[in-house]
Amino acid sequence: MYPASDSPYPPGYVPTDGGPPRYPQGPPGGYPQGYAPYGSRNREYAGFGSRLGAYIIDGLVSLLILLPFAAVAIWGVVAATADCDWDEVSDGQWELYCPPGASIKGGPLAIAIAAGVVGLVLMIWLMSRWAGRGQTPGMKATHISLLDKESGQPIGTARAFGRHLFAWLISANICYLGYLWMLWDKDKQTWHDKVVGSVVVRN
Numbered sequence: 001m002y003p004a005s006d007s008p009y010p011p012g013y014v015p016t017d018g019g020p021p022r023y024p025q026g027p028p029g030g031y032p033q034g035y036a037p038y039g040s041r042n043r044e045y046a047g048f049g050s051r052l053g054a055y056i057i058d059g060l061v062s063l064l065i066l067l068p069f070a071a072v073a074i075w076g077v078v079a080a081t082a083d084c085d086w087d088e089v090s091d092g093q094w095e096l097y098c099p100p101g102a103s104i105k106g107g108p109l110a111i112a113i114a115a116g117v118v119g120l121v122l123m124i125w126l127m128s129r130w131a132g133r134g135q136t137p138g139m140k141a142t143h144i145s146l147l148d149k150e151s152g153q154p155i156g157t158a159r160a161f162g163r164h165l166f167a168w169l170i171s172a173n174i175c176y177l178g179y180l181w182m183l184w185d186k187d188k189q190t191w192h193d194k195v196v197g198s199v200v201v202r203n
Helices: 049-079 105-134 136-144 158-173 179-183 191-196
Strands: 014-015 019-022 087-092 094-099 146-149 200-203
Touching: 019 105, 049 105, 049 136, 049 146, 049 179, 105 158, 158 179, 158 191, 179 191, 191 200
Parallel strands: none
Antiparallel strands: 014 019, 087 094, 146 200
């Protein structure tokens, strides 16, 4: 029971213009014992070894996803160029040569291209979706999670896709400096973590 008061609101509440009442700074009397906002908690960030292990496992999972599509793509290229030959024009340089009357078959080539595109899109979508929910297969195996730095919640598929894209295009292409950055960063963030505001923590 609240103490007697002329105010219709519980102690600590203040009304807002046209909106529901709110607490000015957290609940009255502070947070319950043992509770603190996520941003103020002590988090144990994942180390280089566990993140590298997750990266390797995710690479293997990606290959498994791509494998059937790659097989179809290879079949399509072989079938499309069945009437042609590869000739070595110089040391280590090869050129596809089709004799008179022969040509590259468009149907199998189209199948090869479609299989490659579908496989790549599916792999990227699955990895981004898993990461967006907090854990890829590799992260589950190494007991780490990808979370928003401020809220501690999963970052979602769109941000996870942006994180992967930045990692592939930037972090990995400057001597892997973007990945190695976590070794001396206080929050163990890579460049792609900093871009999307994520952290990798131990479960």
